[in-house]
Amino acid sequence: xxxxxxxxxxxxxxxxxxxxxxxxxxxxxxxxxxxxxxxxxxxxxxxxxxxxxxxxxxxxxxxxxxxxxxxxxxxxxxxxxxxxxxxxxxxxxxxxxxxxxxxxxxxxxxxxxxxxxxxxxxxxxxxxxxxxxxxxxxxxxxxxxxxxxxxxxxxxxxxxxxxxxxxxxxxxxxxxxxxxxxxxxxxxxxxxxxxxxxxxxxxxxxxxxxxxxxxxxxxxxxxxxxxxxxxxxxxxxxxxxxxxxxxxxxxxxxxxxxxxxxxxxxxxxxxxxxxxxxxxxxxxxxxxxxxxxxxxxxxxxxxxxxxxxxxxxxxxxxxxxxxxxxxxxxxxxxxxxxxxxxxxxxxxxxxxxxxxxxxxxxxxxxxxxxxxxxxxxxxxxxxxxxxxxxxxxxxxxxxxxxxxxxxxxxxxxxxxxxxxxxxxxxxxxxxxxxxxxxxxxxxxxxxxxx
RNA sequence: GCAGGGGUUGGGGAGUGGUUAAACCCGGCAGACUGUAAAUCUGUUGCCUAUGGCUUCGCAGGUUCGAAUCCUGCCCCCUGCACCA
Numbered sequence: 001x002x003x004x005x006x007x008x009x010x011x012x013x014x015x016x017x018x019x020x021x022x023x024x025x026x027x028x029x030x031x032x033x034x035x036x037x038x039x040x041x042x043x044x045x046x047x048x049x050x051x052x053x054x055x056x057x058x059x060x061x062x063x064x065x066x067x068x069x070x071x072x073x074x075x076x077x078x079x080x081x082x083x084x085x086x087x088x089x090x091x092x093x094x095x096x097x098x099x100x101x102x103x104x105x106x107x108x109x110x111x112x113x114x115x116x117x118x119x120x121x122x123x124x125x126x127x128x129x130x131x132x133x134x135x136x137x138x139x140x141x142x143x144x145x146x147x148x149x150x151x152x153x154x155x156x157x158x159x160x161x162x163x164x165x166x167x168x169x170x171x172x173x174x175x176x177x178x179x180x181x182x183x184x185x186x187x188x189x190x191x192x193x194x195x196x197x198x199x200x201x202x203x204x205x206x207x208x209x210x211x212x213x214x215x216x217x218x219x220x221x222x223x224x225x226x227x228x229x230x231x232x233x234x235x236x237x238x239x240x241x242x243x244x245x246x247x248x249x250x251x252x253x254x255x256x257x258x259x260x261x262x263x264x265x266x267x268x269x270x271x272x273x274x275x276x277x278x279x280x281x282x283x284x285x286x287x288x289x290x291x292x293x294x295x296x297x298x299x300x301x302x303x304x305x306x307x308x309x310x311x312x313x314x315x316x317x318x319x320x321x322x323x324x325x326x327x328x329x330x331x332x333x334x335x336x337x338x339x340x341x342x343x344x345x346x347x348x349x350x351x352x353x354x355x356x357x358x359x360x361x362x363x364x365x366x367x368x369x370x371x372x373x374x375x376x377x378x379x380x381x382x383x384x385x386x387x388x389x390x391x392x393x394x395x396x397x398x399x400x401x402x403x404x405x406x407x408x409x410x411x412x413x414x415x416x417x418x419x420x421x422x423x424x425x426x427x428x429x430x431x432x433x434x435x436x437x438x439x440x441x442x443x444x445x446x447x448x449x450x
Numbered sequence: 451g452c453a454g455g456g457g458u459u460g461g462g463g464a465g466u467g468g469u470u471a472a473a474c475c476c477g478g479c480a481g482a483c484u485g486u487a488a489a490u491c492u493g494u495u496g497c498c499u500a501u502g503g504c505u506u507c508g509c510a511g512g513u514u515c516g517a518a519u520c521c522u523g524c525c526c527c528c529u530g531c532a533c534c535a
Contacts, residue, residue, distance in 0.1 A: 248488080280487045311485040344486065396479085399494060405480050436480060 004296045006030060008064040012239070014296065015289040017057060019199040019242035022209060028194075028237055029066070033120070036061050036194035037069035037186055039076070039127075039179070039201075042100035046263035047107050049275065050253045052291050052323075053241045057196050058122070059111050059293070067120040069192055070108055072101045075131025076178050101126055107262050110327065125190075127182050134181075143181050146214045147207070152176060155203050176207050183208030184215060187236065199240040212236040244290065247282035262327050268361040269324050269332035270339040274438065276320040277313075277340075281306055284315035292322040335359065343440065346410035353427040356442060364390035364441040368420070373445070376419040379408070382443055383433055390433060390441035400435060407434040 005011040007030035012018050028034060038054045040047065047055070058068040074097055105124045112122035152158065155176065158168060179201075186192035193212075195205050217235045244252040253259035260267040260275045267275075279287055285303045288294060294302075298318075305314040324333040339359040342350040351359070366387035368377060377386075380394045391397045397416050400406050406413045408424060409432050422445070425431050431443040 274486080278486060281485095282488070284487090310487080313485065313487075316485095316487075340486090393497065395497065395500095396495090398500095400480065403480050403493070437486065 008060055008066065011060055011064070012057065016286065017053065017241055017290055018239055020202050020238075020240040022206075022237045022239070024234055025194070025237040025239050028234070029064075033065045033067070034194050034237075035067040035069060035186075035190055035192040036196060037071055037125075037183075037192050038196045039071040039073055039182065040104055041073050041076070042097050042104060044261075045100040045103035046261040046266055047104055048253060048259040048261045049272075050244075050259050051262075053244060054196065054198065055108065055111050056291055056293075057239075057241060061196075062112060062120060062122060063293075065120055066194075068112055068122045069186060069190060070105075070112070070122065070124045071182055071186070072104050072124060072126050074098060074101045074126040074128030076127055076175065076182070098128075101128075103263070110329070125186070127178075127185075130185050131178060131181070139177075139181070142215075143177055143184070143211065146211055147177060147180075157203065176204050179204045180208040180211040183236065184211050187212045187216065193236050195236070195238040197238075197240055199243055202240045205238045205240060209236045209238050247280060264328055264332065265361050268359055269328040269336040270359045271362055272327060273320045273324040273333070273336035273340060276323050277316050278438075279316050279319060281310055281315075284313075284319055288315060288319050288322075292319065293326075294318065294322060346407070348410040348432050349426065351426075353429040356426070356430055356432065360440060360442055364388045366390060366441070366443040367446050368443055369446045373420060373422060378417050378419055379413065380416045382420055382431075387433070387441070387443065391435065405436050408432070410434070 005014065007026075009018075009021075009026045009029045036058070038058055040051065040054070058070065062068045108122070108124060114122050114124075152173070158173060183192070183195050183205075195208055197205050213235050246252060260272050262272075276287070284306055285299065288299050288302060292299075302315040302318055305312060320336075321333055324336050328336075335355075335358065339351065339355070342348060348356075364387065366382065368382050368386050372382070372386070380397055383391050383397055384394055391400070394416070397406070401413055401416045404412055406416075409426060420431075422428055425443075425445045429445055429447075431445070433441045433443060435441070
């Protein structure tokens with residue numbers, strides 16, 4: 001597929017996308033065309049930038065001819081993974097989970113190729129299909145039998161929780177069995193032999209690998225060097241991605257209002273573009289490797305650019321453009337660039353009211369009625385009382401104005417108590433409230449016919 | 451259940467009758483520099499109709515001119531011991 005690497009493993013390796021892998025993962029990925037899977041938790045109805053590494057992992061697998069399966073955890077989502085959590089997770093309602101599963105499925109379609117006529121079409125499978133149906137007795141006999149309590153108790157995710165006051169419920173404790181069962185099911189029904197996931201999942205992932213090997217390979221935990229063990233060793237493989245952090249050690253994805261999602265209604269293409277555009281120099285190349293499909297030669301070119309002409313920000317621009325295009329398409333990228341140009345030249349009048357509406361899906365929105373205007377509503381009141389939380393309080397606004405941080409429609413504001421007029425609204429419809437350099441919110445003027 | 455310790459502004463953590471909207475650190479927000487970066491520096495970080503006023507220190511009540519600071523009751527948390535195994 002690619003002229004640069006012999007197989008996915010090498011590709012992923014070069015991208016620093018492998019934190020752990022089973023011993024024979026490289027060998028098998030380079031020799032066979034396999035079916036692999038990655039699970040996603042349906043805790044929200046949209047995926048977010050933190051999911052990009054696993055998504056791109058599947059995309060790369062598919063490009064090298066392997067068959068990707070996405071498991072959405074409609075069943076496991078009802079239990080909750082204790083990994084990385086200090087508290088018992090609250091259980092989600094079934095219908096919310098199902099809704100989230102549908103949303104995630106749709107988003108994945110812009111990454112993976114689901115065309116059924118392909119030799120390796122991607123597919124989405126909901127583990128609720130079996131988890132909600134399996135009987136307790138059957139589960140305990142077929143799955144539980146293969147797990148040792150002491151191993152399960154040894155898990156770090158379990159340990160940390162047991163050390164705390166809150167403890168861990170049996171329900172969450174069982175999570176590792178359910179995840180392992182997924183792998184077993186996929187192995188049996190879809191000939192899936194390879195699991196991928198984040199390094200925080202590595203323990204759970206190995207649980208699945210082990211289960212498959214025991215059930216189908218006759219491997220026994222107590223005889224690690226037996227012939228059975230050796231034969232079983234080729235049955236199931238796995239790989240884990242590293243936890244992505246910024247160069248300053250923060251968890252990737254942190255930004256105003258949390259991690260940007262891949263849903264244009266929650267995070268506009270503009271915001272996603274900006275998120276990646278603002279990547280610091282030290283992170284730009286690592287991110288290009290992890291998140292984009294750009295070729296090695298191209299990335300190396302950009303790497304040089306970062307060193308030689310950092311102020312051009314060629315790497316950040318490519319990163320932002322690539323990501324915006326893969327998530328939101330050419331039109332999304334187009335929009336993101338147009339809005340960026342207008343906003344960072346303070347020439348907001350270049351944008352129409354409807355463009356602003358599309359550009360700021362995630363911004364705070366407020367509304368003011370013509371009657372309010374007639375009453376001489378002040379800027380402070382519009383922005384706080386009617387602003388839906390864009391600025392916390394009049395005091396806050398006062399401080400920001402004093403620091404010269406507030407712009408209305410691109411012009412620095414000096415008087416927070418001045419009454420508004422219809423001239424403050426672009427196209428007589430919308431006012432852009434800018435707080436600092438990068439944060440924009442909108443106030444709409446309600447039309448008479450509502 | 452008994453004995454100790456503790457609950458302070460986003461987090462950590464000072465403060466034990468007035469000069470305390472409450473030190474300090476972190477975090478947040480903004481400004482400067484630069485490259486819409488990082489680092490650094492600066493300002494700011496309860497609310498308001500703002501040279502003043504109001505509301506905050508687990509909850510409720512009380513003492514006092516005056517309380518986060520003292521008293522009473524209640525709630526919650528931690529640490530020992532006991533009970534239970």
